[in-house]
Amino acid sequence: MEALPERRRATLWPYRPHRMPDELLSSWLWRTTRGMGAPPRRFAVDAIGVRLADVDRDIDDAAIARLAHLSGQSPAYLRRGTMRADIEARTDDKREQVQQLLLRHGDLVLNRYRGGRHRAVPIVQYCPVCLGGVTSAYLRRGWRFSFEVVCFRDGCLLFDACWKCGALVDLLSSTVPSLGFLCCKCGAPLAKAPSLRMNDAVQEQAMLYDEIHRLMFGTAVNFAPARGREDLGRGYIETLSSGVLRGTNPANAADRHNAVMLEAARLRETSKIERNKQARAARTATRAARHVRSVFPPAPA
Numbered sequence: 001m002e003a004l005p006e007r008r009r010a011t012l013w014p015y016r017p018h019r020m021p022d023e024l025l026s027s028w029l030w031r032t033t034r035g036m037g038a039p040p041r042r043f044a045v046d047a048i049g050v051r052l053a054d055v056d057r058d059i060d061d062a063a064i065a066r067l068a069h070l071s072g073q074s075p076a077y078l079r080r081g082t083m084r085a086d087i088e089a090r091t092d093d094k095r096e097q098v099q100q101l102l103l104r105h106g107d108l109v110l111n112r113y114r115g116g117r118h119r120a121v122p123i124v125q126y127c128p129v130c131l132g133g134v135t136s137a138y139l140r141r142g143w144r145f146s147f148e149v150v151c152f153r154d155g156c157l158l159f160d161a162c163w164k165c166g167a168l169v170d171l172l173s174s175t176v177p178s179l180g181f182l183c184c185k186c187g188a189p190l191a192k193a194p195s196l197r198m199n200d201a202v203q204e205q206a207m208l209y210d211e212i213h214r215l216m217f218g219t220a221v222n223f224a225p226a227r228g229r230e231d232l233g234r235g236y237i238e239t240l241s242s243g244v245l246r247g248t249n250p251a252n253a254a255d256r257h258n259a260v261m262l263e264a265a266r267l268r269e270t271s272k273i274e275r276n277k278q279a280r281a282a283r284t285a286t287r288a289a290r291h292v293r294s295v296f297p298p299a300p301a
């Protein structure tokens with residue numbers, strides 16, 4: 001019998017950065033190529049097996065398993081960097097829980113779609129301040145969502161395209177190695193974009209996350225949407241995605257920023273009315289109880 005040739009084993013990559021907990025898979029893959037001095041486009045095709053228009057949305061489990069094997073990280077951990085709707089979010093991370101719901105319902109993921117048989121092209125926002133930093137220089141998963149308009153870390157307004165030429169950010173399409181985050185069309189360093197601090201908006205966009213979380217999970221501790229709540233939350237997500245905050249062919253960053261501020265103001269107003277209503281109801285209940293006590297004497301023991 002002829003001996004089978006020994007199976008070729010893939011060895012670990014010599015450079016293996018850890019994916020940050022809130023980092024997009026494509027951003028981590030790009031950082032890996034940078035560390036190895038490899039051209040991103042070819043490296044990504046070799047590692048994944050095919051050229052994907054949107055690595056974060058389209059990557060399958062077989063490719064994830066390969067990346068996990070090459071990088072020494074678990075497939076489940078790498079999968080949490082994707083934008084796939086079928087993954088399990090960490091149960092201790094409120095924002096990640098909401099993002100997972102957003103991937104399942106509504107249209108709040110930023111992308112450009114030209115119609116017909118064209119594929120939707122992903123839009124990845126970026127914060128120039130973070131990309132210019134050391135530990136903060138990576139693309140966040142949250143930056144793919146239409147109502148994240150400022151950076152949670154420093155309050156800087158996010159850019160949804162190259163600040164110089166307007167091209168969409170696509171790090172893995174570059175054919176030459178680079179050390180920095182560059183526009184794939186004109187080569188402008190993304191970290192050099194003129195930053196604008198909008199600190200107020202940090203709290204406002206957090207309110208939208210909180211509202212979706214409240215509707216879906218209420219005060220449940222096990223983070224499984226309660227019956228009926230699923231519909232409430234889904235309805236809210238669909239309302240959000242039907243207006244200025246739609247993800248497909250989105251409005252510009254300034255309009256989305258305004259929409260977030262308006263929605264937060266509406267939520268604040270609604271909760272004030274709700275609080276007043278509850279306080280009134282509590283007062284009425286106390287009065288009624290007092291009345292009942294005064295009319296009916298306590299029963300003999």
Ligand SMILES: [Zn+2]
Binds near residue numbers: 128130131153155
């Ligand atoms: Zn930032």
Ligand SMILES: [Zn+2]
Binds near residue numbers: 162163166183185
């Ligand atoms: Zn450019």
